[in-house]
Amino acid sequence: MLPLASMLLKTQVDAERSDAEAIRHTVVEEEVEVKLKQAETQHLKDDAQKDLEHVSLSRQSRKKP
Numbered sequence: 001m002l003p004l005a006s007m008l009l010k011t012q013v014d015a016e017r018s019d020a021e022a023i024r025h026t027v028v029e030e031e032v033e034v035k036l037k038q039a040e041t042q043h044l045k046d047d048a049q050k051d052l053e054h055v056s057l058s059r060q061s062r063k064k065p
Helices: 004-063
Strands: none
16 A cells, blocks of 8 residues: 555646646647638638739739720
């Protein structure tokens, strides 16, 4: 049988391990959300760039005599 101090430390380590695992799970979920947001943002940026290029080309066409 473990001495009382060792049992208390083991209990504390188990609790901290459980907390760390919960935090790790949260971080993994947040990483997935961030990657999705990044992909959405990149898509919006690409669409905006295409729109800007389209407008720029249209303006250039109108300026030509």
